[in-house]
Amino acid sequence: MDTREKKNIIAKRIARSLEDGDVVNLGIGMPTLVANYIPDDIDIMLQSENGFLGLGPKPEAGKEDKDLTNAGGEPVTIREGGMFFDSAESFTIIRGGHLDKTVLGALQVDAKGNLANWMIPNKIVPGMGGAMDLVVGAKEVIIATLQTTKKGNPKILSECTLPLTAKNEVDYIVTEMGFYKIENEELILIEINPDYTVEDVKNATGVELKISEELKEMIF
């Protein structure tokens, strides 16, 4: 399976976990792929932290609007029923508990629900943007990440070693191998991609893995 396929599996599985009526913020990078797979029969309001609700797909070539971009600076559209606002209002929505779910990428995530996704000291310091507010403010935090780094090291650890984005805030992790829940500082595998064995998953995870008694097959 190539990286692109893995990312699409993750995006598809997360899209299936969204519920009708959810207000959702998708982070930059892999999380934005989730929007491609939202089922047609549910109504999801996507929030864009640069200042609107009702984020729509990319415009057709030639129909880009310089005044309508997503939080990554790319041209997008707004759906009917959406609205624009300023940055203070945007983070009132995010911090104020008005966001049902946020989907974010990770450099590292751990069984305590800690997330590190904003810097690698002395290497890359892009800044946290809205990530710290999103992780603290959203009712549910879903991490979309490949199971391991390019070098094959686990990204799910017993304790993050990189500077944290937020502490004890992550609820779910979705990788190409499985769907995990974090509960009482334990990492629990609740769904497994049938292409992998439990042993494969354990070997690619940097913390003790609890297997749910009702372990299901991951459908995407």
Place this chain on the structure above:
Amino acid sequence: MSKIISIEKAAEKVKSGSRVMIGGFLACGSPDNIIDKLIENGVENLTIIANDTSFPDRGLGKLVSNDCAAKVIASHIGTNPDTGKKMNDGSMEVELVPQGTLAERVRIGGAGLGGFLTPTGVGTVVEEGKTVIESRGEKFLLELPINADIALVKAWKADKKGNLLYRKSARNFNPLIAKACEMVIVEAEEIVEVGEIDPNHVMTSSIFVDYIVRSEY
């Protein structure tokens, strides 16, 4: 007194060493004409307060890349490699602030408040040096207001008094910085007669605006 001035006159008001808030989110809603004129004027040692440092060739990113800034306070610098380079070689200071915290610090800077409590950053490096206060059984960081000498605001329409409309996601930090600075200069795409903007729709009141310039591009 007319608030409408030329871009040249507007840019002259921004002296080297000024503390400047600039609107825009990755160059969307950015006062590009004034920015270009500042570079032409060779201003230096600005302290820039903005959401991000954009790209080297767009928006306020050009000010960073053309050595106009001594310090930047922003939430994201990753799209402009020059910001990281200058931060690492020590030629420019960078203070990173979570985006929601930065927006609210600017908002309360214009609202006469002395600070606010946010859960954002608790247990991270953002907490370092800050007062932690418990409220309703949870930990919060005390964050302080932020103000500046000059706001460079980008609007879609301004009436001749300075009532403003922003367009789509170009609004972002613009209405917030317009209330947090000593002097507010607006670059507007269109300048219309007073009364042409319905009071129901005005997004920033003319009382906050000192000068208006017309965008040439």
